[in-house]
Amino acid sequence: MDFEWDPEDAAYREELRAFLARELPADWATLSKDGPGSDAQLEFSRAFCARLAEAGWLTQHWPAAYGGRDATPWRHAVLGEEMWAHGEPRGSQYMNVNWIGPAIMQYGSDAQKALHLPRISAGSVLWCQGFSEPNAGSDLAALRTRAERDGDVYVVNGQKIWTSYCNKADYCFLLVRSDPESKRNRGISVLLMPMDLPGVEVREIPSVVGARYFHEVFLSDVRVPVACRLGPEHEGWGVVTYALAYERVGAARYAKAALVLDQIAEHARANGRLGDPVLQERLAEARALCEAARLLAYRVIDGRVKGQPPSVDTNLARVAGTEADKVVGELALEVHGSEALAYESFAAANFRLSMTAGVAVGATEVQLNLIAARFLELPKGP
């Protein structure tokens, strides 16, 4: 066992922080208040990711064959932590580089690779994911959006919901049921659908979390070329499973939570309340949760470095990350008191984003089920 960062990774973190200090605008705190899905942040991400790409860091973890640098998962984790801690200036593009690109490398045709990978690694394209449906939340296999083959195209009809980022997206990583007779996780295909096709309609779902956070995507007789299908027909479940295995580390929510927590402590100090023992204990509890979440996430990265198959470590890390995020969000409210009533306040902004923790990464209940089954080996209920 070894808990020290490789000196080069540690040096990289410093370099990255200097980069962020240079590249993030002075009003970044205001700009990023509505989260990575806001118009402002999505727009910003195009310029920012281009700069990251220039520095060679945007897709550094990709194989050299696809323009990457074969950087280790640890190096990539440093990037992820620093990005999340700073409000994810990559906007939605963390999805592009983390799992959409790798899925295309694995399953894409030459044409698909040529079309998508250079744009992703240049930081100039925005994607969204079309997974959830009104009657299939955490239960992906219940999806109903149909894609009927009509010669060279699929005619797609259905509805996706809770989609983030899609108001500005160029493409959608879309799950459809291509075999109408199929059940559950069979008969599903993945389409790399251009968002500007006729019949694609995006509607914002107004939300207390912030503007442009959630959307519905209505698909009415959308004619998607068969050439847009990623991987074999009807076997999209395998594609998704592969892609999400890349996502197993998940967002470094703990890094964001730890930074917010430091800011809460700073606020308390500035207001002369850091001497209050109750506050000290609450801050410390939250800090310990962030640290535990960090190490549980590192355990997942370690498994990935070693080429181990995805394991229950991911579920443990997600439950811990969610808890840390929520506790910090609630603590921000409590420490800021009635000032937190203001929409623009630091505390309210953090609370809004933390409210969605545990839903966004797949309901915590599903994670707990998996821990019970795989880690504790408890018998399945009826």
Next chain:
Amino acid sequence: MDFEWDPEDAAYREELRAFLARELPADWATLSKDGPGSDAQLEFSRAFCARLAEAGWLTQHWPAAYGGRDATPWRHAVLGEEMWAHGEPRGSQYMNVNWIGPAIMQYGSDAQKALHLPRISAGSVLWCQGFSEPNAGSDLAALRTRAERDGDVYVVNGQKIWTSYCNKADYCFLLVRSDPESKRNRGISVLLMPMDLPGVEVREIPSVVGARYFHEVFLSDVRVPVACRLGPEHEGWGVVTYALAYERVGAARYAKAALVLDQIAEHARANGRLGDPVLQERLAEARALCEAARLLAYRVIDGRVKGQPPSVDTNLARVAGTEADKVVGELALEVHGSEALAYESFAAANFRLSMTAGVAVGATEVQLNLIAARFLELPKGP
């Protein structure tokens, strides 16, 4: 709505407190440390209950026809609170007067009434309850102890477990399966079994809670006269349901917890720590839990006064009472620190007894199931 005590009930409480101040020995705190099941306390209860009976209070809530005074459930609740707050000096006899007596009044033969009721109301007899079995915990209907009819007697074979008080008991309120072909809650009978019959063997289960807290009762070819059966043969489930409806108010754990909490606060004050905000908040949280449990229990009493059928209010009150008891028990440990390591310490004694809260009154999980089904009307799982 009215939240004031009837002046007569309030006056009665004062009278009762004066009585307790007179009757409880100076070393009562030490004597009662191992809980109502300890030898010392069971022994003490014979003298104490006799004095309560003399005062006319032991079975004041019984009908006048059976030597009671037709006291209201509120009056009886005052007695229950004061007894629990003072470590239940009635020992196991609270069961006698609360539900064993009433069940005999309802279902007993004239001979059974004549035999048992005068002794119960005089405070001179000890009972135990033979419900739980090694493979039937909170699931009473799974019981297996067999009673085979052989002329005028039942031949009883089986095993009861987690039985409290039975080391000194004169009688056992015993659940048996009288119809060997029956399943679940059919074919069960209740026997009022003398504990001195041949074939009854009691073994203490050593426990961290305290000496003589739990026992096993082995029943080997015990010949129990049919005349000891309470109510119709094979229809004991109805008898038990009736009896336990009397128990719906349950022990006034909140009264004990509130008193212990005051003692914890007193200890903190004596040690100059009552100014610590963390301790203040923890004490207050526990106090609020005790008060909520008190009022939820009162709601149950109110329903009983009004002749309403038993309801989910009982389950709400039990969950709240259990939580209050546990939180106070843990807080006692925390406030007393390493002094609590000593077996004889106030904190350790309270913690041990509070550990069993929620198990003794029917597992909290079962209560939560019932609240979900009856109060929230959530659909039943498979």
Next chain:
Amino acid sequence: MDFELTDDQQAVLDGVDAILARFAGPARAAELAAKGGYDDALEAALGEAGYAEIALGDGTGALEAALVAERVARAAGGVAFAASGLVAPLVAGRALPGPVALAEADEEGPIRFAPAARTLLVRDGDVARWAPLGPGDVELVPSNFGYPVGRVRASARRGVESLGAGSGRRLLAWWRVALGAEALGAMDAALRFTVGYLRQREQFGRPLGSFQGVQHRLASCAVAIEGSRWLVYEAAAQGAPDEAAACAASYALAAAGRVHRETHQLSGAIGYTTEHDLHVWSMRLQALRLELGGPGAQLRALATERWGAPPAGDRR
């Protein structure tokens, strides 16, 4: 002792429910919240029916006022009834010109209902003061916690007329009861919404509400809500004794945090959209927890009242 509504109390609530059915409800609340508005129509309807005077009425009093405040919160009514109809009359001994907003003299943050209030009732140490609020006194603050909120000029926060020695303490106690009643109503509605949603919402082939993991968490919320109910009712019925008031607020605000967390966790994404109703109540629950020093201040007050613990100051 009697834990059931009298016929008169039932009649009061039937009346208020009828008004709320017409003038309140989550849809109306969401509409008002979008523009930070106040529900003048509901206020007028309650006033016409005589509910503004219920706390000092003939045969009605604090308990009835608390019951109405709970109902208004349950229906997500966009009026300051808890302050105007419960706290103000019981502290001042007479109705003050409504709507009333409640403030602490040294608290500078946004104040609930201030943008619509005609009267500010201020706790200033041991006395309560009140003052009329003029148009220039309040600055509207954008917020999405379900209430119109605004900052009140420091001069206006000092109040004009003192209500006498001890009135500060009475204000504190009634304010706590009011917070408890409002939290109770909102929690009750938030839980009912969530239960209704989970009863019909299917996942993995059966209703989410049939999963035991879900059921136990909802059942624990039910215990917390029913506990809050009786603590609030008892404190109101007994005239808000300091200890009982602090106890009711302590318990109810803790329950509010739990109910917020659990209802959102179990409702998933629909909890965050303004197209479903949960947020109407859940965000208000958080707002109530931001008032009067928060849950911690109520707990400390309870410790002081119960055991004479030395006042430890607020956490903020």
Next chain:
Amino acid sequence: MDFELTDDQQAVLDGVDAILARFAGPARAAELAAKGGYDDALEAALGEAGYAEIALGDGTGALEAALVAERVARAAGGVAFAASGLVAPLVAGRALPGPVALAEADEEGPIRFAPAARTLLVRDGDVARWAPLGPGDVELVPSNFGYPVGRVRASARRGVESLGAGSGRRLLAWWRVALGAEALGAMDAALRFTVGYLRQREQFGRPLGSFQGVQHRLASCAVAIEGSRWLVYEAAAQGAPDEAAACAASYALAAAGRVHRETHQLSGAIGYTTEHDLHVWSMRLQALRLELGGPGAQLRALATERWGAPPAGDRR
């Protein structure tokens, strides 16, 4: 970064597991606990195999000692390895005559392992002192928290030899890591016992462990235990930095409280009898929470280390 045991570490643990399989386990623990005894046989076996020197060994150090302390706790070993084999050598720079008991100069309560200890290592402000313990120095105190405990005479608690400036701080940090390691081992075993019991125990026609309400609570415990694991390992590997040590102890002692509560609640009555094993670990978890000022003191220390929060004193 590497989160897996090296081959050498695995060999160390295989060795200690073999010894523990022979000399420890819950049955042996219960037998010793009944008489407040110390496991001299286990101590001797660990000593012969060289584990007493592992913290300052050739190619082994604090992390290996913490791993062994965890294993000893998991097997409910009745020896003071965490103090003797982890804390003492890392604070003193050499092994002290074992068994070692740890004390705070101003704490008068019973001390774990004091009845059997030959050395008392005392934190006295900024310095650590140690002293040999003689037969008259310790009074055995009956206890059922799973450890032999005793009161040490005030004169003996003052210690004899100072380990120099800063040694008090080092003692505090290593003591925290040791508490974390012991809690981790005991929690892990308590959860495993409970999971095993609930897998086979049937109620209402199916294994209790198949109920989702049960599963979610056990899964939450698993998260808390695995979180404790990495915090303890990291703090040990990094040489017990003050902040990391306080963080590991804070998290692990909170987890210990939760695991105690949940394992007992879910195990029901069998948790209370000495005829099943749960109490062997669960009662020890509570004892660990009574040490060094309890969970609150670790949290306050973490706040001080992390944010320079003014020391707030202990709660007791």
